[in-house]
Amino acid sequence: MAEQTQGAVALSAVIADAATGVALALQGGGDPYALSRILRQDDPLAPAAVRVLGADALAPYALEHRAAPGGADDEAVVRQTLAAYPPGADASAVSAWSYRGLVEASHAYLPVGDQPWPRPPKAGSDWIGTDPWPKLAHRVSQLAALALPGLAADLADQLAARTDDLARGFVRAVRRRDWLQAAGVGRWLARLPDVPPTLGLDAGLAFVRQMGGADPRVALHVVAARRFHGRGW
Numbered sequence: 001m002a003e004q005t006q007g008a009v010a011l012s013a014v015i016a017d018a019a020t021g022v023a024l025a026l027q028g029g030g031d032p033y034a035l036s037r038i039l040r041q042d043d044p045l046a047p048a049a050v051r052v053l054g055a056d057a058l059a060p061y062a063l064e065h066r067a068a069p070g071g072a073d074d075e076a077v078v079r080q081t082l083a084a085y086p087p088g089a090d091a092s093a094v095s096a097w098s099y100r101g102l103v104e105a106s107h108a109y110l111p112v113g114d115q116p117w118p119r120p121p122k123a124g125s126d127w128i129g130t131d132p133w134p135k136l137a138h139r140v141s142q143l144a145a146l147a148l149p150g151l152a153a154d155l156a157d158q159l160a161a162r163t164d165d166l167a168r169g170f171v172r173a174v175r176r177r178d179w180l181q182a183a184g185v186g187r188w189l190a191r192l193p194d195v196p197p198t199l200g201l202d203a204g205l206a207f208v209r210q211m212g213g214a215d216p217r218v219a220l221h222v223v224a225a226r227r228f229h230g231r232g233w
Contacts (some may be wrong), residue, residue, distance in 0.1 A: 014039070014049045018057065019216035023223045025060035033060035036073035041080060050081040054145040055101040059224060061109035062148060078106050082118065094142045096123040097155065101146040108150060128158045136162060137169020141184030144221050147191045149228050160192050167199045174204060179212020183221035190231035205232030 018038050025033035035057055039046040050057045058078075082103065087095045103120040110117075131139065140159065146152040159166065166189055173182035186205045189195050205222050209232065212218040225232045 011045050011048055011052075014043070014045045015052050016216045018049050018053060019220045022053070022056055022059055023216065023220040026063065026220075026223045026227045034074065036077055039077055041073060041076045046077055047081040047084040050077060050102070051085040051098075054098040055105035055148055055151055056145040056220060056224070057102070058105040058109045059145070059148055061105075062150075062228070074110060078102070078110065079115075082106075087121065093124055093127055094139055096121060097143050097146060097152070099123075101143070101148075101151055104151050105148065125155060125158055128155070128162065133162070133165035133168050134172065136165055137173065137185050138181065140166060140169070140188050141173070141181040144184035144187045144224075147188045147224070147228075149191075156191060159188065160194070163189070163192050163194055164196065166192070167196055167201075170199065170201075170204065174208065177211070179208055179218045180215060180221075182208045183212065183218040186232070187221040187225045190225035190229035202232055 021030075021033065021038040024030045035050075039049055039057070082099075085099070087099045091099075100120045100123045103118055106117045107120075127139065128136070143152075143155075146155060166185055170182055170185045170189060173179075173185060183205070186201060186208060189199070189201055190205070195201055205225055209219060209222040213222070222232050
């Protein structure tokens with residue numbers, strides 16, 4: 001049990017460091033970003049950390065002037081992750097979609113090497129129309145990395161029909177001081193059209209960053225909403 005706890009703590013630290021590196025790159029600070037510099041192939045925790053961050057591990061490559069892809073080293077880290085953590089037949093919708101998002105990001109942001117990237121797996125979306133709004137907000141917050149421009153277009157189209165429900169989920173998360181969920185839902189709202197002006201999304205995201213920004217993943221979501229969608233200033 002002690003070894004499992006130590007492993008979880010170590011993984012959390014690696015994820016936090018990687019999220020901080022991504023956020024810094026999106027803000028335009030530090031050296032040009034390379035995934036293989038913050039998560040090395042020889043680090044046994046790297047695949048798990050990339051799986052948790054999902055497409056966000058490659059987010060700075062959407063900013064051509066801020067990133068210098070690490071070529072074969074980056075490719076190796078991502079391929080190692082895809083091979084180690086594929087969603088099983090009974091995988092949750094979140095697991096399937098997050099894996100799909102990483103595959104899509106690899107297609108979009110990394111060069112094709114000697115082997116082509118795998119095709120994105122199928123992921124069900126019936127839950128978008130049937131989930132009650134609290135559950136919908138929870139799931140969507142876990143898929144915040146897919147709010148990157150150009151990814152998961154079919155998911156975004158369907159979520160647009162439930163913008164009001166996501167707005168309710170954002171407010172609920174803020175009131176509950178669940179900053180990670182609020183940041184994730186707010187990031188998706190930043191991408192979606194027709195967000196109710198009465199929500200005050202920009203001020204809300206800025207407040208979430210102020211209150212929860214000590215969590216690197218909260219900071220990453222708010223920085224991404226600002227950088228890619230111009231919301232949360």
